[in-house]
Amino acid sequence: MIHDGENGNEKIDYYDMEEKIDYVFKVIVIGDSAVGKTQILSRFSKNEFCFDSKSTIGVEFQTRTVIINGKVIKAQIWDTAGQERAVTSAYYRGALGAMLVYDITKRQSFDHVAKWVEELRSHSDNTIVIMLVGNKGDLVDLRVVPTEDAIEFADEQGLFFYETSALTGENVETAFIKLFEEINRVVCKKALECGNGYYDAASTIKGSKIDVISGAELEITEIKKLSSCSC
Numbered sequence: 001m002i003h004d005g006e007n008g009n010e011k012i013d014y015y016d017m018e019e020k021i022d023y024v025f026k027v028i029v030i031g032d033s034a035v036g037k038t039q040i041l042s043r044f045s046k047n048e049f050c051f052d053s054k055s056t057i058g059v060e061f062q063t064r065t066v067i068i069n070g071k072v073i074k075a076q077i078w079d080t081a082g083q084e085r086a087v088t089s090a091y092y093r094g095a096l097g098a099m100l101v102y103d104i105t106k107r108q109s110f111d112h113v114a115k116w117v118e119e120l121r122s123h124s125d126n127t128i129v130i131m132l133v134g135n136k137g138d139l140v141d142l143r144v145v146p147t148e149d150a151i152e153f154a155d156e157q158g159l160f161f162y163e164t165s166a167l168t169g170e171n172v173e174t175a176f177i178k179l180f181e182e183i184n185r186v187v188c189k190k191a192l193e194c195g196n197g198y199y200d201a202a203s204t205i206k207g208s209k210i211d212v213i214s215g216a217e218l219e220i221t222e223i224k225k226l227s228s229c230s231c
Contacts, residue, residue: 022071025183026094028078030116031101032109036135039166040101041079044176049167066177068184075180092123097131097183099175102150104134104163105142110150117157127190129182131160131175138165 029037038060042048045062061078077099080091100116102109113132120130132154134145147163154161160182162175 020072021065021074024074024076025096025180026076026078027097027099027179027183028080028091028095029099029101030080030120031133032103032106032112035101035103035106035109036166037099037101038079040099040133040135040164040172041077043166043169043172045077047169049169066180068177068180071184073180073184075176089123092120095124095128096187097129097179098124099131099133099179100159101133101135102145103136104145105136105139107144110134110145113153114157117159127186129160129179129186130157131162131179132157133161133175134163135166137163137170138167 029041031037039049041062042050045064060080061076063074063076065072065074067073078091078095098120100113100120102113104110117130120128132150134147134150136142150161150163153159160175160178162171162178164171164175166172
């Protein structure tokens with residue numbers, strides 16, 4: 001399977017990418033139940049939409065490998081049921097980014113966004129990148145959450161924002177890639193602050209809950225705890 005490289009017009013073999021993973025990013029998807037979190041993840045990871053989709057029970061994750069600034073990144077994206085009792089601190093632990101999803105046709109799902117941001121920030125590092133996503137953008141006639149309201153909230157909270165449609169795929173890819181690019185920017189900045197001068201994937205940021213995992217150290221059943229950088 002051949003993909004266009006994001007840097008230049010080179011062709012990248014997918015299976016070759018899998019063998020040359022530079023880093024693994026953990027990203028979580030949060031938000032109320034039935035806002036389309038699982039469908040967004042399915043659209044991004046497998047380019048699929050399931051009309052018979054059932055509510056997520058517990059926690060699931062999907063992966064996809066992309067190229068960000070010349071580095072091969074495996075995104076490990078975690079999805080949960082969207083109920084507070086199902087979301088534990090372990091779910092947030094090690095997350096470098098979060099996609100916070102609401103349904104543009106359900107005002108209550110947007111009204112709960114502030115609570116999700118508070119929950120997220122209380123359990124994760126203060127440098128976590130948050131992408132606010134208004135899903136079901138294809139249901140224009142049923143919209144009850146104005147785009148302007150979401151933009152205002154995102155500006156106030158320092159979040160990135162996109163409206164998407166998991167059904168049509170509109171902006172799903174764009175939102176995820178933007179999230180990964182910002183994660184990469186934040187982690188590179190932290191590496192420089194540590195005095196490394198380069199992106200050291202075999203270390204974590206001192207005093208931080210962030211784990212940047214090198215591809216060679218990825219374990220699906222257990223992600224090993226990495227040593228802190230010496231800054």
